[in-house]
Amino acid sequence: MEKIAVLTSGGDSQGMNSAIRAVVRAGLTYGYEMIGVKRGYKGLIENDFITLGSKDVSDILYRGGTFLQSARSEEFKTEAGQNKAINNLKKRGINHLIVIGGDGSYRGAQSLQKQGINTFGLPGTIDNDIPLTDYTIGFDTTLNVIQDAISNLRDTMSSHERVSVIEVMGRKCGDLALQAGIASGVDAVIIPEFNYDIKAIANQLSQGFERGKTHSIVMVAEGAGTAKEIAEVIKEHSILDTRPTVLGHIQRGGTPTAFDRLFTSRMGHQVIELIHQGKTGVALGMEKNKITSHTFDEIFQSKNEIDEKLYKMFHDLI
Template identity: 55%
Template sequence: MKKIAVLTSGGDSPGMNAAVRAVVRKGLYLGLEVFGVYRGYTGLMEGEIKKFDLGSVGDIIHRGGTMLHSSRSEEFKTEEGQRKAIDQLMSHGIEGVVVIGGDGSYRGAQKLAEYGIATVGIPGTIDNDIPGTDYTIGFDTALNTIVDAIDKIRDTAMSHEKTSVIEVMGRDAGDLALWSGLAGGAESIMIPEVSIDIGGIVDKIQKGIERGKKHSIIIVAEGSTSGVEVVKQIKNRMNLEPRVTILGHLQRGGKPTGFDRVLASRLGAYAVDLLTDNQVGVAVGIEQNKLVHYPFDKILGKPHQINTNMFELASQLSI
């Protein structure tokens, strides 16, 4: 293998730039030609491909977002779109592609593999919802962003003796809500993996009030319900005026933490090693601090698992 490319696809996550840097520099270190593909699969179809050198990825390891930009492409899901992408890769002589993204990005990489392009996927998403890895790139940064927001909201909730409902991202996974709720000392956490009766949350708030507690924090994962709906249900059940904060895309931005930079660097370099060793059609990850890889077939469609022990711990500590 002499020429490889790297692209980022789907939602951006802090640490993607560090992963791009690792892929490019490890490739160059091994004597490969490395190309950057701009705007994900859309850019791949349209030929937005540029040869990179060492300086192309200088001064990006600490930056959030992705310098390659990203997009979601409906056209690439079609056979015509996929053939456009293959033609572009062939015209540049590119034999292998590293795809950084989430579930949808992996499905695109799998399609490229079916056309004979060597592919390796790197898990880049704040949702931490990709099987085959303990952590995805960007999760730790987003987690710390949320915890910082919880701390600030708790200050004003305490000052005004209010119950605050905070809605966080995560798509259909509750990791961001669970981890941030535990780290932020939330009184209640709502995640899609566990069915929670709003009545139980109301009872906990009421018991807190009876023992003199003046404020509460409720973390709501977007995949379970909406923060606005939770506030509405609480107001219908008790004489309380909760406030709601929807953090939204604030959670995707910011400088990646040291953990995410190291994780991205390790996974990026590992992806190149696998390409040069012809271990392709796989997704890389980290389990118990060891680098691992699994075929896309064993990753895609596999249900996300929550740490039930951690959820139980959060419940125990919030009595």
């Protein structure tokens, strides 16, 4: 019986558990023995494996985080560390490895693939910064978390006639800030993909209060600056009471949305089908509502780009 191992690596994202569930149950249906690797590549090096049956993945569909846990491993970046991981996989007789994670996790999977390990990737990151997929695991859930937080902040900002500068995650990708900003009706979005004029933003906010507004919200992606710095500059160029708010790791928590549960279930099932077909060295994603796959080389040769039409639309609607 062939063996398939699955691990989660890097930052956790809502939907990782439902992806694991789909991988395990589809794998069992196809007759594979399913193995879980605890704590990502660190567990791969330290030989931290568990056998997974259908019951082991019960009641995790709706849970955030990852029950396999995740960790970063500097040792895995070394040749010696990767050799340990490969030896452990071979000693266990594991034929295939599914990696759920972001850019760094994919690079680790690509490295193992080049050394003869059959590897596969599922895009597990809230940042939505993986090329050749419209969405990544947890992105939709995080949008909803941010939207709820903004609703709560809007109430208190209105009570005190303040400007709130909200910093969200995304690394160097502005998708979270832009899409959450559109969904929440904020007054300005600052993202790393586009230049911005902070004086013009401050002036725009001041004019809004002059028209009778009782609050304003500015959304900033962490790759474009900090909420604290931007709030200070806005305050400097206006007379507005401006407060920074960093949402931080709360964005990674919460039960995954129906979209993320369905998305991960589709990918988890599809990756097992690809294994059954004899394919290897690919990562899955969604493009135009279809589950697609591309080689790791194709992904790293591509560039993740923001939707410029969405950015224009935001400015047309404020």
